[in-house]
Every structure is written in structure tokens, then in C-alpha cells.
Amino acid sequence: MSYSQQELEALLQNDEFISWVLSTRPEENVQWQNWVQQHPDREAMVKMIRSIREAEKEAANSHDLADQIWHDLQSQLETPVRQMNWRRYIAVAAVITLLAAGAWWFTGMEKTEKKGLLLQKASKHELIAKNTGSSLQTLYLLDGTRITLSPKSTLHYSRLMSGNKREVSLEGEAFFEVARDANRPFYVYSGNIITKVLGTSFRVKGDEQIVVAVRSGKVAVSRKESTTEQFILLPNEQVIFNTRQNTLQKLNVTDVAILANPVPAPAVLNYDEAPVGDVLDSLAKMYAVDIQYNHSLFAKCRVTVALDQESLYEKLTVLCKVVGANYEIIDEAINITGQGCN
Incomplete structure (x- = not known):
């Protein structure tokens, strides 16, 4: 497998991933398309989710769902995707729907x-x-x-x-x-x-x-x-x-x-050993901007940092310095690159 059960669980809680899975034009997100093509089991997992058409069971929580998909993919990876038992994954539909409904993500949407x-x-x-x-x-x-x-x-x-x-x-x-x-x-x-x-x-x-x-x-x-x-x-x-x-x-x-401004200024954003992907996703929501990065590459990166009321660019400079990465603006998106963490 190209990822652990914990990383799969994080994917199911990732607003960007959910938006891409539900997108009618997934090919427009080059980052996720490249991520899928890096390993065959990723394509199988994505096809599994996309093949679900209606929710027939109560939604499982993301931990149980990740455990189910991960273990089944281990045993069925060599099985042609079309022969898999899709009904076992009907619960994914409800989870995806709930996550997408609460997502504050603007990428690719009008x-x-x-x-x-x-x-x-x-x-x-x-x-x-x-x-x-x-x-x-x-x-x-x-x-x-x-x-x-x-x-x-x-x-x-x-x-x-x-x-x-x-x-x-x-x-x-x-x-x-x-x-x-x-x-x-x-x-x-x-x-x-x-x-x-x-x-x-x-x-x-x-x-x-x-x-x-x-x-x-x-x-x-x-x-x-x-x-x-x-x-x-x-x-x-x-x-x-x-x-x-x-x-x-x-x-x-x-x-x-x-x-007077009745809305108090936000507190300093404090992160303690937080996955850098979670921090980047939170900033993307906060500023309604597309932040692209290789999720698997940075999956093991964790940061302990306090982000004050500076600009987004200053926040990104701090984060990139901590994990040894760089960022650049490409068209209307911010692209994070680096070696990742071992």
C-alpha cells in the first residue's frame, strides 16, 4: 500500500480531497490526478468511492471507514476494480456528503x-x-x-x-x-x-x-x-x-x-505537533484561496508554531521554513514544494 490506514483516514477528512472526488471535472485538478497516478491502489480507492451512487447504510465514522477500505484494498488490490463488491462501501457516500456539505473550500467551484x-x-x-x-x-x-x-x-x-x-x-x-x-x-x-x-x-x-x-x-x-x-x-x-x-x-x-468592531480579533493560531497539511488546509479555508501541495509527500510533516496576525504570505514563509519547503504563486493558486519529511 502507498499509504497507511491513518493517512487514508486523514484523506477522508480532507476538504480538498472530498471536493475533488465529488467534482464533475476531476481532471482539472492536476495535483490530485498526479497523486492518483503515482500508485495503482490509489486509483482503485478513488474509483471505489466514485462508483457509489446512493447511501443504503448509516455513515460510518472516518476511522472505521478508513480501516474497512484499507484492509479490503490490501486483499483485493489485484482484483479488477469492476469486480469489487461496491455495496460494502455504500457508507462512504454518506460520509462524503456530510464532509462536503460542511466544507469551506473554494477550489474549482463557482x-x-x-x-x-x-x-x-x-x-x-x-x-x-x-x-x-x-x-x-x-x-x-x-x-x-x-x-x-x-x-x-x-x-x-x-x-x-x-x-x-x-x-x-x-x-x-x-x-x-x-x-x-x-x-x-x-x-x-x-x-x-x-x-x-x-x-x-x-x-x-x-x-x-x-x-x-x-x-x-x-x-x-x-x-x-x-x-x-x-x-x-x-x-x-x-x-x-x-x-x-x-x-x-x-x-x-x-x-x-x-x-467599534463587535467581532473580536482572532487569537494567535497555535499549533502543537500538528500535521502541516492540516495547517495549510485551515489557511486555505480562512483566506478562500487554493493552496496546492503533495499530500503524501508532506504527510509526516508536523509543526509546532504560533501564527500571528500577519499576512498569509508571511504565515506560509514561517511554515515553509519549518518543514524545508518553498511556495510560489502559479496563476490563482499557491503551490507548496519541497522534500517532505521522513
Whole structure:
């Protein structure tokens, strides 16, 4: 066998693997296709899962299921796949369905939703995040920026935030905690208003009346059609744009609640002897980005690390240093390469 029962169990709990198994176009994921082709028993196992058409038994837990498949593949590996007793693996269907339903994985999908936050592709490079629920939702951009999106609000943004400036478009209300980058200013487009920052926290809200209020740092607010009329806002200052009257007014903030983010900042991500694959998969979910790596190659890599509120790229740099790997951006995906762990 090219893997142990424990590794097979981990596969059944891997959101990326599950998404690929359920995909109607599995050939588009080169990483998993190559993984399958590396050993014949992998192809047999994948075919076994894909051949299931309906759930006729209660779902087994992933440990028991992995044990069953692993031992049966050992004894039946030389048997032609078409002759295997597929009915023994009907339980896989329910497990796959349950895992896929709760997965927060965006690779290869046009859209995905979890707990009121809908993510969908607007184009190859642009994502749209919609808060379809009744509670606040948090987005993490790859540069380290955290955005708290209010209900019924929509944000358009670039998946990888590449280029010499960072840009997002907002419909509705959001609280921004922008990661500082002196070389790449951050722009928020909301209606007829442009907000430019380098690194700060502020709120943008409104439709007929757009309000930009600053909690920390400094921002510049201007109209889209004119950069001559510009207001520089410092902490506890705000600009109110009346869309009907087409007026901009700078005021002090009187309602301090507008400067607060009800969603607390996430704690430091602490991992103690955790499989590096689990860490990478968690980061892929957190940032809604495709992180590709050879699962079997890194299966034995474990890390003890604390990942603070830096950007995804800084987090990946730390992880890669620990396991002796490298990462590069290829198209819209992040590819991890290295020698793996013995």
C-alpha cells in the first residue's frame, strides 16, 4: 500500500480531497490526478468511492471507514476494480456528503456558502463576498487585512491582491482593519466615494448617505469623479456624503459605536505537533484561496508554531521554513514544494 490506514483516514477528512472526488471535472485538478497516478491502489480507492451512487447504510465514522477500505484494498488490490463488491462501501457516500456539505473550500467551484457568507467568482481573478445572513461575517485578505461585513452587504475584491495597489468595492457596510503596506495603498470604492489608506481601521457604511469614520490611522476620502475635493480624516473624524444633495461634509464622530468592531480579533493560531497539511488546509479555508501541495509527500510533516496576525504570505514563509519547503504563486493558486519529511 502507498499509504497507511491513518493517512487514508486523514484523506477522508480532507476538504480538498472530498471536493475533488465529488467534482464533475476531476481532471482539472492536476495535483490530485498526479497523486492518483503515482500508485495503482490509489486509483482503485478513488474509483471505489466514485462508483457509489446512493447511501443504503448509516455513515460510518472516518476511522472505521478508513480501516474497512484499507484492509479490503490490501486483499483485493489485484482484483479488477469492476469486480469489487461496491455495496460494502455504500457508507462512504454518506460520509462524503456530510464532509462536503460542511466544507469551506473554494477550489474549482463557482460559489460556496457557509453560515450566511456567500463567496462566488466574478471572474478568474475577482471574488464576490455577500453577507446573506443576519449576523456579521469576517473576511481575511491575503495581505493581512480583516474585513467585518455587515448583513445584506457585498464586497468585490481580488483573490491574490496583487499589483501596486489593493482595491475593493463595497455595497453596504463594513469595518476595515487594513494591514499596513506603504508601497501598496488600499482603496475602498463605495458608491461615488473613494477611501484611500495605507494601514488603519475605519468603517464605511450607507447607500443614500455614505459615512466613512476613522478609528485609527489616517485616510483620504474623495469623489470618484474629482480628486481635487479631498478630505483627510484622523481618528474620531468622519466624512458624510449625501447622495441626494451630492455634498461632502467632514465632522467629528459623535456616535462612538460606529468606531467599534463587535467581532473580536482572532487569537494567535497555535499549533502543537500538528500535521502541516492540516495547517495549510485551515489557511486555505480562512483566506478562500487554493493552496496546492503533495499530500503524501508532506504527510509526516508536523509543526509546532504560533501564527500571528500577519499576512498569509508571511504565515506560509514561517511554515515553509519549518518543514524545508518553498511556495510560489502559479496563476490563482499557491503551490507548496519541497522534500517532505521522513
